[in-house]
Amino acid sequence: MTDTATRATSNTITSVADTTTATGIGLLVVRIGFGGLMAAYGAQKLFGWFNGPGWQTNADGFTAMGYNPGELFGTLAGLSELVGGLLLVFGLGTPLAAAIVLGTMINAIHVMWSGGLFPSDPAVPGYSTPLLFALVAVALAFTGPGRFSLDAGRPWARQGVVLGAIAVGAAVVAAVLTLIAKAVL
Template sequence: METLFRTDDSWSNLVLRIVLGVVIFAHGAQKLLGWFGGNGFSGTMGFFTGVMHLPWLIAFLVIIGESLGSVALIAGLLTRFTAASFIVIMLGAIATSHWPQGFFMNWFGKQQGEGFEYHLLVIGMSAALFIAGGGKWSVDGLIARWISGRQRDERDLRRSKEFKAVG
């Protein structure tokens, strides 16, 4: 269990976590709350299930993953799980929508949609966080230290009992 939460005090992971979390939060807020010109929960669910023909559960998990997952990522809570979720979401977005548009975003308005360069960046940043953890000032780091402390206390208690039994 400690492995899920283990991290170091890296500033770079803190920066990755916050920047990625803020960017994904904006997209999640569009889908969940209708902020920043988004369609909100019912509009996004309608688009995902009606137009894209995604199963209801997948559509729901994408919306929740981007909105609540981004907040968890900023806090450094369940960083590896959230990063893995973002990788799955972005691979799904590429496969279902963005691959036919090619690599580049629609900078000049000549494509029907957006390419997958943004999604590739999210995948790369998420992969780095999945490998290394949340870094400095993460809730995961606090949890890992707490788990490690409990394991150390239990080990010391066992040794103490063994010592008393021998003595």
């Protein structure tokens, strides 16, 4: 009987360790892939890398969307995507990084809202991509960075409802303040 209990406990421990490792690997893949894409979008806006518009064209685009001054809002969007994305890649300050990305995506959804979720005209951008990015940011805000991150073992790396809700709340507040500034300026 002792032998059976020992084996069952040993298998349970192995199973927990395997699950923790698998979850950590999954979060690492999501963070690197998603964070890398966000950082690349920011680099497109700021530096023109990866076939991007570059800073001046980006600023002009933000002015055309009603974000005046376009230089300020375009730079803010590019920096948010670049910094938020890089923080996610490394799993550093993950709740803050998720909030940065989410706030930016809320503004992107606002801009593309009139195109609909899946526009029938391919020339009209819909908001499905920024919505997908926002959902990933929310998920990372609640799950945390995982075991394979620079945040691992730090107090803010703890996942959970409270920390996730704080990150999402901060993102919503930042996005609303940005939209108010857009309307006022």
